[in-house]
Amino acid sequence: QVQLVESGGGLVQAGGSLSLSCIASEGMFGNYAVGWFRHVPGKEREFVSFINQSGRGTTMADSVKGRFTVARDNSKNTVYLHLGSLKPEDTAVYYCAAGLLPRTIQLHTSYDYWGQGTQVTVSE
DSSP states (O other), rough: OOOOOOOOOOEEEEEEEEEEEESSOOOOOOEEEEEEEEEEETSSEEEEHHHEEESSOOOOTTTTTTTTTEEGEEEEEEEEEEEEEEEEEGOEEEEEEEEEEOOOOOOOOOOSEEEOEEEEEEEE
């Protein structure tokens, strides 16, 4: 069982930045690929980014490409999502999710473990 804890959310003005962290309880966290998703009530959960086990393979959603980056430090059991040039439409609860072999990285059902989420609010 892998437990994930996100942190780093908050309130920021448009154009600002935030850095989110996803810390895993699992000592073999390097075996897991990690996805980031976001959710706004009343909307579908949206894929944001993916990072593979080594950290050398990443995928970003078109909506955040060029603004967000993802990285990981397996020695710290941590994945980072840096949110830059934030827009009000980035407001959501952000979740990290882990899976050994996500079949389709953009689908939330491909992941086995989820954090509790962290709220990001971007004001005008």
